[in-house]
Amino acid sequence: MTVKIFDTPEVQNFLRLASGLEQDGGNPRTKQIAHRILSDLFKTIEDLNITSDEYWVGVAYLNRLGASSEAGLLSPGLGLDRFLDMRMDAEDAALGITDGTPRTIEGPLYVAGAPVEQGYARLDDGSDKAGEILIMHGTVYAADGKPLAGAQVEVWHANTKGFYSHFDPTGEQKPFNMRRTIVTDAQGRYKFQSIVPVGYGCPPDGPTQGLLNELGRHGNRPAHIHFFVTADGHRKLTTQINIDGDPLVFDDFAYATRDGLVPPLVKHEDNASIKAEGLSCPFAEIVFDIKLSKLVNGVDNQIVERPRLAA
Structure with missing residues (x-):
């Protein structure tokens, strides 16, 4: 079963909260970028029906990428x-x-x-x-x-x-x-x-x-x-x-x-x-x-x- 919740007020308000847009402190540019990246990631999870198992494989990959100092290598590769x-x-x-x-x-x-x-x-x-x-x-x-x-x-x-x-x-x-x-x-x-x-x-x-x-x-x-x-x-x-x-x-x-x-x-x-x-x-x-x-x-x-x- 596929559900669609991305466009609901609950999720949109949560994205603003998670990216710090509701907070006075911090860096406005960082908040703007974080809000866009989080929004795109949430939408991708929903549109492609990414499972929790797949998501955590991705998290593990990012940990491995950082530990190997290969982010600068992956960037041109993508x-x-x-x-x-x-x-x-x-x-x-x-x-x-x-x-x-x-x-x-x-x-x-x-x-x-x-x-x-x-x-x-x-x-x-x-x-x-x-x-x-x-x-x-x-x-x-x-x-x-x-x-x-x-x-x-x-x-x-x-x-x-x-x-x-x-x-x-x-x-x-x-x-x-x-x-x-x-x-x-x-x-x-x-x-x-x-x-x-x-x-x-x-x-x-x-x-x-x-x-x-x-x-x-x-x-x-x-x-x-x-x-x-x-x-x-x-x-x-x-x-x-x-x-x-x-x-x-x-x-x-x-x-x-x-x-x-x-x-x-x-x-x-x-x-x-x-x-x-x-x-x-x-x-x-x-x-x-x-x-x-x-x-x-x-x-x-x-x-x-x-x-x-x-x-």
Whole structure:
């Protein structure tokens, strides 16, 4: 038997009570959000006839998710991070902002405080012997299209096991391995040497993959490299590029792939190219130019305040 009580005065008054709308203290914005979330959850329980058993499975899942510190992993997996980007894209369109390098999700594995280098940096420490040498470079352009000197290009990526320093369960990586901040030179150029990363998957026994299994979805990401790019007078760019040729480039469980963010990966095996880079073996090259966008009425509306690891 299915009963419908959501729209009754009793339930509606109870929602106001539970979300604190009848209380003088507290935060009005928090009350507004709590009231909406509780209302939507109550309505979902009623519309889908969710049982008490199913509800408590959900509570147990949330406990497990928190204990595993995977909420930041589940968020992009359910498309929430991408939806926030879609909203910012729509806001830009409404403001007439149509150029600039596309944004995409930050992910949960940024660490503040990476060493700062001028123009060029070596990201990896040479300990990952399975990695193919990568030379990546490009120019950062201002909103007016001119090369932008002094821009900060923060870069971070995984190793060939799919692990990031500071989050590596093997303990093999030293702090800030494959993480640097590069300040562009007088011509707006940045360049770094590292290794070609590989993609990674959600922990197979973790709560994120468990839910994805229930949805019939995989939890794997293509190989990718993250960027924060900042400069005076411009909005902060949060983006990442996918490694061309990875079979999951357009099947990313985190929905981060976007047009313009899959630059070609070129293999160099000729002696002239190898010698020009001061190397002794073949390498891969990626050229990725970045264009920043102007402030909106003097304000950077791209800044996102969220918990981040600092070291």
